[in-house]
Amino acid sequence: MKAIIIGGGIMGLATGWALARAGCRVDLFEQGALPNPLSSSFDEHRLIRHPYGDHAGYARMIDDAYAAWDTLWHDxxxxxxxxxxxxxxxxxxxxxxxxxxxxxxxxxxxxxxxxxxxxxxxxxxxxxxxxxxxxxxxxxxxxFAQDIVTALVQHLGKSRGVTLRAETPVRSVDLDRARIVTGAGAIHDADVVIVAAGAWAGRLMPSLAARLxxxxxxxxxxxxxxxxxxxxxxxxxxxxxxxxxxxxxxxxxxxxxxxxxxxxxxxxxxxxxxxxxxxxxxxxxxxxxxxxxxxxxxxxxxxxxxxxxxxTEDERFVVEKQGTAGWIMSPCSGHGFKFGALMGRELARTIVSERDPGAHTRWAAGLEGDKPS
Missing domain, CATH: 3.30.9.10 (D-Amino Acid Oxidase, subunit A, domain 2)
Structure with a gap:
């Protein structure tokens, strides 16, 4: 399977890491440098914590998040x-x-x-x-956020089957045909396209601009x-x-x-x-x-x-199947980095194993305690 990922922040990089671990070919596109200092992921640090107000779903996820980070530390x-x-x-x-x-x-x-x-x-x-x-x-x-994304870029750059395309903005996306067109007009095809473009997601996919x-x-x-x-x-x-x-x-x-x-x-x-x-x-x-x-x-x-x-209006994550061959990945709202390794790992599992996309979406939104099976 070949996957195109748009966006080189923590979500795009972690998904690329997990897909590569599963044996997929990965083509990752980033509009700026890799890592990009303007991305939401690029700062000295981010917090991970169990207290989550009334959001029991996210509180439950923290143990799984720690386990996913442990796998990443190993790699x-x-x-x-x-x-x-x-x-x-x-x-x-x-x-x-x-x-x-x-x-x-x-x-x-x-x-x-x-x-x-x-x-x-x-x-x-x-x-x-x-x-x-x-x-x-x-x-x-x-x-240590910016150290993490920097280390992920270096790791993926050495991984077989992974192509990192820095300074390569994407102009348009077709999530039914799994096709993208870059700003320079180059066409790239894959089996699945994952849009993890952070604050630029709504520009790339205007139908999502009101939500993200x-x-x-x-x-x-x-x-x-x-x-x-x-x-x-x-x-x-x-x-x-x-x-x-x-x-x-x-x-x-x-x-x-x-x-x-x-x-x-x-x-x-x-x-x-x-x-x-x-x-x-x-x-x-x-x-x-x-x-x-x-x-x-x-x-x-x-x-x-x-x-x-x-x-998002309710601060819940948006990880949804879009079209016949696409995903939008926006586990953000100011509390997403702590789940980066977990979100990447689980989306890769859902794509590769063809798990129920709706169950994945509900889980990522913190609405269900268990990961999709």
């Missing part, structure tokens, strides 16, 4: 991950942490509720005013005094909602940066436009950091980074 010959544990905080009437704890308890992955009064002793780097509930789970950690919306997002990399960095290098990931702005915090594991972002989608922006960011765009998040992070007046903004999510 790459390196483990691009650091464990941190997960601290979930809520306040101001919000209950995401409580709902996450209840969901995980129901699936046999209980979180430990921490007394708010004990937080300053256990996590002295935090100001905990406004925190009403706190929950901890030992699982969770940091995936590009969303300009900004994250802050922060620099702290040296005496605090040692403590934070052993710190947890934090998902917090106690003020008007919720945040996620990525500790500086293994020499990487300290990153803070929020999960509020802009649902606006052009992924081909300039990527310069201003502090005005992220001022509310900086104010929230000032309240949560002890000694923040001594910190400084090291850099701002703009990336693009591809979001």
């Amino acid at each position: 790459l010959g390196q483990r691009l991950y650091a464990p941190t544990g997960t601290l979930a905080l809520s306040g101001n009437g919000t209950d995401w942490a409580q709902r996450s704890a209840a969901t995980l308890a129901a699936i046999g992955r209980p979180m430990e509720e921490l007394a708010v009064a004990d937080l300053p002793h256990r996590f002295p780097m935090l100001n905990t005013g406004g925190v009403e509930r706190a929950f901890w789970i030992d699982t969770g950690g940091v995936l 919306v590009p969303s300009r997002q900004i994250v802050i990399y922060l620099d702290m005094p040296a005496e605090q960095r040692a403590a934070w290098a052993k710190g947890p990931m934090i998902i917090e909602k106690t003020g008007d702005v919720g945040l996620y915090l990525v500790p500086p594991m293994e020499g990487r940066g300290f990153k803070v972002g929020d999960h509020e989608f802009s649902r606006a922006g052009d992924p081909d436009a300039g990527r310069d960011a201003t502090e005005d765009e992220i001022r509310p998040l900086l104010e929230r950091c000032r309240s949560l992070l002890r000694g923040f007046e001594q910190w400084r903004t090291e850099r701002l980074k703009v990336c693009f999510y591809t979001v």
Whole structure:
């Protein structure tokens, strides 16, 4: 079987890896460099964690995601991950942490509720005013995202039957005939075409543009005094909602940066436009950091980074059969990277084994607990 993959982010690369492992020939097209610094996958890190609010389907998937990453680490010959544990905080009437704890308890992955009064002793780097509930789970950690996609590109470049075509934009796609036409007019045929084009998917397939919306997002990399960095290098990931702005915090594991972002989608922006960011765009998040992070007046903004999510209305993944010989692969909405190896592995299995496409779609959307059989 020959597969064409459009898009060289984590989803396209992981699917190419899994298809190549299954003995398929793979032709992967990327409009920019491989890896592409403008892709949603290209950043220092991404988080993987069990707490998922009410989304039991995704919470259940995390163990399978870890298993898929372990397979990838074996193939790459390196483990691009650091464990941190997960601290979930809520306040101001919000209950995401409580709902996450209840969901995980129901699936046999209980979180430990921490007394708010004990937080300053256990996590002295935090100001905990406004925190009403706190929950901890030992699982969770940091995936070194841009190192992962770089290693995947290198691995696939050495794999038999895989052709990587960087700087080769695709102009049109025929998902019934499994045919694509590049920007230069070259025609390529295969047995199956997988569109994993991230924030550009709606441009390539206009019928999906209303469902898969590009969303300009900004994250802050922060620099702290040296005496605090040692403590934070052993710190947890934090998902917090106690003020008007919720945040996620990525500790500086293994020499990487300290990153803070929020999960509020802009649902606006052009992924081909300039990527310069201003502090005005992220001022509310900086104010929230000032309240949560002890000694923040001594910190400084090291850099701002703009990336693009591809979001759906309900934040569920879209992995669907399209036409007689095509798939759209958009497991995104700002929480997809952690499932990259798993999504690639399972789509390859569905394609090669001819599993039920509808069951696969429901599973990928977090609506069913079990993988398609």
